[in-house]
Amino acid sequence: MADTEKTKKKVYDFIVVGAGVQGSFTAYQLAKKKKKTLLIEQFTLPHTRGSSHGQTRMIRKAYEQDLYTHMMDEGYGLWATLEREAGVTLYRRTGLLVMGPEKSQSYIGFKNSLEKNQIPMVVLTPDNFHQHIPNVVLADGDGAFVDTTAGILYADRALKVVQGQFEKLGGVLKDQEKVTDIKPGPMVTVTTSAGVYQAKGVVITAGPWANKVLLHTGIQLPLQVVKINVCYWKEKVEDTYHVKKRFPCFLLCEGEEAKDHIYGLPSNEYPGLMKICYHSGSQTDPDQRDKQTDKSDIDILRRYITKHLPGLIPEPAVVESCMYTVTPDHHFVLDCHPAYDNIVIGAGFSGHGFKFGPIIGKLLCELSLGEVPSYDLSPFRIARFQTIIKSPL
Missing domain, CATH: 3.30.9.10 (D-Amino Acid Oxidase, subunit A, domain 2)
Structure with a gap:
């Protein structure tokens, strides 16, 4: 009976791989759109193995590139929305x-x-x-x-809150499940250490493990x-x-x-x-x-x-x-897989991505749903890289 349960494929609208700040906000945005969403994390939550842990992160509009300043205009509002929804303080203004x-x-x-x-x-x-x-x-x-306008984000608290809001919206969060295989297709099959799942679309937000997960889809990025x-x-x-x-x-x-x-x-x-x-x-x-x-x-x-x-x-x-x-240019990767448009990739946040979590979640949600993104994503496209290693599946 247990073996049958393990091999039986559970079907979702979307699967998000990696429950750091970007994956958690993506899953939350998809659940807000009434999509049946599974968020998978390889470690026990909360953990300190990746890039999203810690009590504090900086939030700022000061950037050399206008695009990031414009994105943070909306980002501040989205952080405030999450604070109101959860009734929890996530931001402290310090300058x-x-x-x-x-x-x-x-x-x-x-x-x-x-x-x-x-x-x-x-x-x-x-x-x-x-x-x-x-x-x-x-x-x-x-x-x-x-x-x-700048200040501090309470990072660990923010991660816990967005994951909690995702679950309140009906989302399913599974930790201690390492992805062992991804089979692309009209329905993508994701196999983990604990089960097999299918979805119309998959979002890969695996942080430092991005290339290890992407290997299952036949590409490697210059990360x-x-x-x-x-x-x-x-x-x-x-x-x-x-x-x-x-x-x-x-x-x-x-x-x-x-x-x-x-x-x-x-x-x-x-x-x-x-x-x-x-x-x-x-x-x-x-x-x-x-x-x-x-x-x-x-x-x-x-x-x-x-x-x-x-x-x-x-x-x-x-x-x-x-x-x-x-990434080589320190800009994010926000794009669809070069060969499969129902696999979306968020990666390479280059040490300055946490503050953008709510806006990146929105953008990856838009890409997953085939909507026109809210911002010009050309600086974040995979095509900008000269080196994309394609390997046979």
Whole structure:
């Protein structure tokens, strides 16, 4: 009897593979459209193995590319809608301090984008910087401004809430089920470690495991998985950099200390500890990530904190880990499979995708339903890559 139950195919309108932030919001949007939807996760929920865990993430409109700024205009509204539906606070406004060499391409790009899109901002000068932002030393030649709309998302809470809303809408969430096969066709068959399912459409949002899942569909994308050290630094005097003291998130977009961004979030999840990370990491296999022990990013952070954040002890008190799945151009993949238009792919969020969860869920839902997407998705199409490896099924 048990074997018969296991091999009997259960039929859905849509199956979403991967219950991180993007998959969970996609499933939620499909359920809102009255579609019978199954959301599958390989690990026990909640877990810390992928890219969506952790107590906080940054939310901002400050971007060099207008497209992301425009998407976040709607994204803020969708986060607020989820807050109202669930009756739970998911966002705290703190502002985002953006710093960088005043004449650098990156800093000018951030500043111009906010000005052009009329995003509320405050430009700081070397004369008034310390008055507004105490306990931070602005580097010589650096400019600074604050995106006043920015803040913190409560990530773990948000993931739990959107999954709960999905289930309230009739969605089915199954964890501890690893996908072992996908057979494309008019009805896609998805086999997991615990069962066999069929659906008219499948959405693959498997994060660092995207290429491992896509292998079952005959393609591989140019995705690189990197492990990030998520570092927390102890305040010398408690509450110096605390969210309650109106200390903002910050982003160093360029500088002599680092080739990539350094970003920080005020003390919140761990009392007396500020989250500061380097926006880059070392390549890893998602199933072997604990073997990746590179700490070169921590050395970069130590040097920066010593020079510019005098209220912190320049040695991490807590080091956790996260994974980014990075595309060559650091833009997302939001597209239909090149060979099967009923398989939709959301991947390569390159370390800046969490805040877009609600809008990405909406877009992947639109692609799944064959609707015209709400935004121009040409920057996110698979066709932009020169390298797509097609393998026989």
